[in-house]
Amino acid sequence: QITLKESGPTLVKPTQTLTLTCTFSGFSLTTSGVGVGWIRQPPGKALEWLALIYWDDDKRYSPSLKSRLTITKDTSKNQVVLTMTNMDPVDTATFYCAHSFKYYDSSSSSYMGSYFFDFWGQGTLVTVSS
Amino acid sequence: SYELTQPPSVSVSPGQTARIPCSGDALAKQYAYWYQQKPGQAPAVVMYKDSERPSGIPERFSGSSSGTTVTLTISGVQAEDEADYYCQSTDSSNTYLLFGGGTKVTVL
Numbered sequence: 001q002i003t004l005k006e007s008g009p010t011l012v013k014p015t016q017t018l019t020l021t022c023t024f025s026g027f028s029l030t031t032s033g034v035g036v037g038w039i040r041q042p043p044g045k046a047l048e049w050l051a052l053i054y055w056d057d058d059k060r061y062s063p064s065l066k067s068r069l070t071i072t073k074d075t076s077k078n079q080v081v082l083t084m085t086n087m088d089p090v091d092t093a094t095f096y097c098a099h100s101f102k103y104y105d106s107s108s109s110s111y112m113g114s115y116f117f118d119f120w121g122q123g124t125l126v127t128v129s130s
Numbered sequence: 131s132y133e134l135t136q137p138p139s140v141s142v143s144p145g146q147t148a149r150i151p152c153s154g155d156a157l158a159k160q161y162a163y164w165y166q167q168k169p170g171q172a173p174a175v176v177m178y179k180d181s182e183r184p185s186g187i188p189e190r191f192s193g194s195s196s197g198t199t200v201t202l203t204i205s206g207v208q209a210e211d212e213a214d215y216y217c218q219s220t221d222s223s224n225t226y227l228l229f230g231g232g233t234k235v236t237v238l
Contacts, residue, residue, distance in 0.1 A: 047165070047173065047216050049227040063131070063226055096172055115220045115227055116163035118184070120172040
């Protein structure tokens with residue numbers, strides 16, 4: 001079965017860079033169509049999509065945070081890493097990683113994004129404070 | 131910037147019908163997806179491609195689309211349906227994803 005788990009620091013200082021790792025099982029990022037994304041949720045607030053990476057290294061970023069985010073994959077370790085620079089207290093949130101996918105469309109002979117998340121990790125709370 | 135708009139809250143009595151709208155210009159062209167999130171839990175998808183229900187989701191959950199508004203409907207609401215619900219979609223060119231602000235469904 002598909003599982004994902006986020007790991008990283010629980011506390012970072014303002015201006016520091018946050019590095020989070022998503023370790024997954026039950027699928028591989030070498031398989032055509034597979035993707036992993038990151039979503040965050042400040043306490044008591046709404047979900048916010050951050051980034052998404054696919055098996056073919058197609059990467060998507062939130063326009064409002066693009067300058068601060070980098071998403072990479074390590075297929076040998078079944079991991080996806082998200083870095084967010086210049087952290088601020090307003091970035092305090094629970095960060096989730098989640099599985100997504102593209103599906104093959106025979107009519108166009110290409111992969112089409114599903115653009116949703118069908119399996120989620122449990123989330124990890126990151127607090128930004130000095 | 132592009133946004134998806136949801137009402138902050140919806141209240142419904144047990145057995146009644148809850149309707150949660152989500153509006154956004156690109157919804158006329160792009161699919162919407164719905165997630166249910168209960169306190170302390172990760173979100174879980176309850177509807178995809180506007181009106182497709184994942185396996186394991188009760189039939190009382192349904193989705194519809196009309197123009198720039200999509201709607202998640204919960205028929206015969208049960209106490210266990212009390213949760214936050216988020217719509218999610220993409221911009222008109224599928225460049226980025228976004229979530230709505232969420233709707234808290236309260237079962238009276």
